[in-house]
Amino acid sequence: xxxxxxxxxxxxxxxxxxxxxxxxxxxxxxxxxxxxxxxxxxxxxxxxxxxxxxxxxxxxxxxxxxxxxxxxxxxxxxxxxxxxxxxxxxxxxxxxxxxxxxxxxxxxxxxxxxxxxxxxxxxxxxxxxxxxxxxxxxxxxxxxxxxxxxxxxxxxxxxxxxxxxxxxxxxxxxxxxxxxxxxxxxxxxxxxxxxxxxxxxxxxxxxxxxxxxxxxxxxxxxxxxxxxxxxxxxxxxxxxxxxxxxxxxxxxxxxxxxxxxxxxxxxxxxxxxxxxxxxxxxxxxxxxxxxxxxxxxxxxxxxxxxxxxxxxxxxxxxxxxxxxxxxxxxxxxxxxxxxxxxxxxxxxxxxxxxxxxxxxxxxxxxxxxxxxxxxxxxxxxxxxxxxxxxxxxxxxxxxxxxxxx
Amino acid sequence: xxxxxxxxxxxxxxxxxxxxxxxxxxxxxxxxxxxxxxxxxxxxxxxxxxxxxxxxxxxxxxxxxxxxxxxxxxxxxxxxxxxxxxxxxxxxxxxxxxxxxxxxxxxxxxxxxxxxxxxxxxxxxxxxxxxxxxxxxxxxxxxxxxxxx
Numbered sequence: 001x002x003x004x005x006x007x008x009x010x011x012x013x014x015x016x017x018x019x020x021x022x023x024x025x026x027x028x029x030x031x032x033x034x035x036x037x038x039x040x041x042x043x044x045x046x047x048x049x050x051x052x053x054x055x056x057x058x059x060x061x062x063x064x065x066x067x068x069x070x071x072x073x074x075x076x077x078x079x080x081x082x083x084x085x086x087x088x089x090x091x092x093x094x095x096x097x098x099x100x101x102x103x104x105x106x107x108x109x110x111x112x113x114x115x116x117x118x119x120x121x122x123x124x125x126x127x128x129x130x131x132x133x134x135x136x137x138x139x140x141x142x143x144x145x146x147x148x149x150x151x152x153x154x155x156x157x158x159x160x161x162x163x164x165x166x167x168x169x170x171x172x173x174x175x176x177x178x179x180x181x182x183x184x185x186x187x188x189x190x191x192x193x194x195x196x197x198x199x200x201x202x203x204x205x206x207x208x209x210x211x212x213x214x215x216x217x218x219x220x221x222x223x224x225x226x227x228x229x230x231x232x233x234x235x236x237x238x239x240x241x242x243x244x245x246x247x248x249x250x251x252x253x254x255x256x257x258x259x260x261x262x263x264x265x266x267x268x269x270x271x272x273x274x275x276x277x278x279x280x281x282x283x284x285x286x287x288x289x290x291x292x293x294x295x296x297x298x299x300x301x302x303x304x305x306x307x308x309x310x311x312x313x314x315x316x317x318x319x320x321x322x323x324x325x326x327x328x329x330x331x332x333x334x335x336x337x338x339x340x341x342x343x344x345x346x347x348x349x350x351x352x353x354x355x356x357x358x359x360x361x362x363x364x365x366x367x368x369x370x371x372x373x374x375x376x377x378x379x380x381x382x383x384x385x386x387x388x389x390x391x392x393x394x395x396x397x398x399x400x401x402x403x404x405x
Numbered sequence: 406x407x408x409x410x411x412x413x414x415x416x417x418x419x420x421x422x423x424x425x426x427x428x429x430x431x432x433x434x435x436x437x438x439x440x441x442x443x444x445x446x447x448x449x450x451x452x453x454x455x456x457x458x459x460x461x462x463x464x465x466x467x468x469x470x471x472x473x474x475x476x477x478x479x480x481x482x483x484x485x486x487x488x489x490x491x492x493x494x495x496x497x498x499x500x501x502x503x504x505x506x507x508x509x510x511x512x513x514x515x516x517x518x519x520x521x522x523x524x525x526x527x528x529x530x531x532x533x534x535x536x537x538x539x540x541x542x543x544x545x546x547x548x549x550x551x552x553x554x
Contacts, residue, residue, distance in 0.1 A: 019425065342479035344458045349481075352425040360457055375457075403426075403433060404480060 001299050007384050010035040010291075014384060021354030024389045029174055029202060029333055029380030030358055031224045034288070038228060041287040045280045053279045054253055054270075068279045071286030072269070078289045079219060080210045081236055085268040088242070089282045092233035093201040094124040096220035097168070099235055099272060100197055101128035103245040104166060111137035114163040118143040118151055119370050120173040120180065123363045125199045129168060143169070145370060149176040149325040153184055160192055167196045168218075171203025175362040175378065176325025177333025179207060186215055195241060201225055205382065206304060206331035208297050211236050223281060228288035232281035235272065242268050249274040295383075303383040304332040311381065311390045318397055324371050332385075335362075335376040338397065341404045343377045349403060350377075353396045408500055411492050412508035419512040428513070432484030439487040442476035453528050458482045460525050464536040469497055471540060473533060485514070485526050493533050498544075501537035506530060 008014050011033045016023045025033060045067075051060035053068045069084070076087050090096045109115070115129050119142055126140075133140055141164070143156040151169075160167075167189045172179050182198055189196045195217035200209055204221040211219050218241065223232040247254055247265055251274035256264040265271045292300065311334055315321055320339035338346055347359035360375040361368045368375055379393065406414075422428055446463040453460045458479030465472045473494040477483035492508065493501050509515045514526060 342458055342482075344479040345481050349426075349429060352429065403430060 001296060004303075004384075004386055007295070008386075010037075011384055012036055012039070018354045018356075019352055024353075024355040024385075024392055026379045026381055026385065026389070026393065027356045027358050028205075028382040028385075029177075029225075029362070029378060031230065032205065032227050032382060033384070034227055034229065035291050037291055038284050038288045041284040042229060042280055045283055050280070052276055064279060064283075067283045067286070068277075071283045071289075074286040074289045075234055078293070079204075079234075079236055080212045082212060083239060086236055086239050086242065088235040088237065088269040088272040089277050089279075090220075090233045090235050090272075091231055091278065092222040092224070093199060093220045094128075094222075094233075096218075096233055096235035097125055097197070097199065098128045099248040100168075100218050100220075100237070100245075101132045103248050103272075104195075104241070105132040105136060105138075107245045109136050109138050109165050112163060113138040113165045114141050114159075114161070115139070116141045116143060116156070116159050116164055116167040116169075118156075118169045118180065119145045120149065120151070120176070120178070120367050121168075121170055121364065122174050122199065122201065123365070124201070125168055125170060126366070138165070139163075142366075145367070147371075148327045149173055149178040149367065149371070150327050150329075151180050151185075153181060153188075156185065157188055160188060160194065164189075164192070164194050167194055168199070169196070170199040170201070171207060171209070172331050172333075173325065173364070173367065174202045175364040175367050175376065176327075176335050177202075177330045177380070178325045178327040179203075179329040179331065182214060182216075190215065195238075202331065202333075205292075206301070208301070217241055223285040223288065226285075226288055227291060228285035229281040231278045232285050234285075239268065242272070247271050247274065251275040300383040304381065307381050307383075307385055307387070307390065308332040308334075310387050311379065311393070314390055314394045315379075315397070318394065318401070320401060321397065324373070324376055332381040334379045334381075336379070337373065337376055338401060338404075341400060343375050345404060346377050346397070346400050349400045350393070350396050353392070353399070355393055355396050357393075408492055408496060408504045412506070412511075415488060415491070415508050416511045429481060432481050432488070434484070435487040435491075436477070436480045436483035439476070439483060439490065440474060442474045446474070447476060453525055453532050458525070460486060460529060462486070462529060462532055462536075464533075464540070466498075466540045466544070469544075470495055471498060471501060471537060473536075475529075482525065486529060489526075489529055489533065498537040498541035502534055502541065504534075 013033045049060050049063040051064045053065040072084050072087050076084050081087055129140055141159045144152050169180055171182055186196045197218035198216045200219050200221040205226040217238050219236040221234050224230040254266050254271050254274040256266045322337050324335045343359040347357055350357055358378045447461045451461045451463050453462055458477055460477045462475045473490045475486040477486055
């Protein structure tokens with residue numbers, strides 16, 4: 001296994017300085033940094049075989065197409081999907097959820113039907129469903145959480161009924177880092193033949209996933225949150241669903257036959273990949289997945305769990321610091337507020353110390369409202385972060401307190 | 406003092422501080438010293454949109470000059486509001502509209518406190534100028550005063 005300094009040297013940006021201080025990057029929940037091999041892969045694509053996929057008869061197009069399909073296979077294997085046809089490339093989690101909200105909604109959701117989401121959702125897993133509800137006259141039902149941001153399963157069970165057509169929940173709260181009991185959620189929904197979409201944007205890089213074992217109907221994630229490039233994401237869907245629902249967007253590459261009278265759609269997954277996809281990023285996402293696999297998913301989880309417990313102890317020891325989302329089952333994210341000090345003041349001073357955190361509602365206003373706050377300071381760590389960086393954060397927070405007290 | 410004289414004074418104040426922590430400490434002090442805003446004005450009507458922290462700005466027009474009062478739930482933002490009030494409060498609408506706020510660049514506030522950082526510095530400036538425009542439109546006499554300047 002690589003040691004931490006070997007891991008860090010894989011990520012060129014980690015040796016950058018901001019305001020003359022070593023960068024401490026704790027905003028991994030927003031986006032993760034890229035290992036050198038991913039950066040090199042993008043470079044290689046544009047230098048050596050950039051060409052549109054699936055269209056040309058020439059050598060470069062063949063190469064690009066092969067690499068693109070190889071990346072799809074890497075994703076399939078990584079999430080343990082049955083078939084490559086079940087893996088669709090999209091622009092990101094948001095694009096994936098919009099696809100399902102539209103396409104599944106067109107086919108299966110009617111007036112007065114119900115869609116269940118949770119209080120923890122990112123706006124990306126709220127707004128597309130609200131738009132669907134407006135189109136169809138259907139209703140959104142919300143699973144509540146307790147004061148620690150943990151899903152109240154009993155309340156969820158009460159929401160399930162004949163009118164429920166789909167359940168769409170996050171794997172992990174992006175704002176609080178609390179994991180969602182997706183297994184129980186899926187089991188209950190499936191016992192009533194209701195499909196489940198899991199938003200893996202904050203789960204894939206920490207908790208991982210096995211879509212077959214977990215029996216997810218749909219699973220979505222973004223490439224840039226798992227050390228890949230921006231602008232590429234994945235929509236996994238069971239073949240039976242993806243074949244049944246209509247395409248989301250029309251265009252090139254997704255059709256079998258086009259006449260002005262009638263168009264027939266192409267096979268899976270191309271039916272959902274209209275137009276030129278972000279193929280260079282898809283290919284480099286394959287490289288990022290290779291990187292994660294080679295580094296070791298279990299090893300990554302181990303490093304992150306260690307950081308989480310170290311940081312939780314360090315931060316809890318600071319007087320006047322309150323952690324939101326105190327749950328034993330979390331990813332390496334800590335959301336907090338300092339007594340009497342605005343999150344924005346905290347974030348601005350930490351920034352000047354070279355420490356990157358996120359402040360605000362984290363695109364999850366409903367959960368902030370549930371906690372009775374306007375937002376938090378979010379420290380989202382991943383395996384390349386260190387205990388020394390956590391110490392720097394702790395000292396930084398203590399400095400903030402001294403400045404504002 | 407004219408707007409430019411006050412700006413020069415602020416530039417002078419900041420020139421002795423060479424690190425960002427010092428600048429923040431100064432803004433925090435300005436924020437603490439800012440006169441209170443009547444809680445009755447801490448309403449949606451006086452809230453400036455587009456800030457991550459809440460900023461309330463209240464203008465009062467009397468005898469041809471505008472007096473601004475402000476508050477914020479974040480202290481650094483409140484310090485920025487205090488700086489803007491020091492420069493623009495107590496001036497005529499015409500002076501406020503025509504003010505070229507060069508001190509923002511000179512003390513390094515623009516690059517580090519841009520609108521994308523959500524502190525609302527530029528939103529505050531825009532709102533102050535909008536109030537000045539509104540008062541001038543309602544009181545054409547103040548435009549006359551401006552011409553005589």
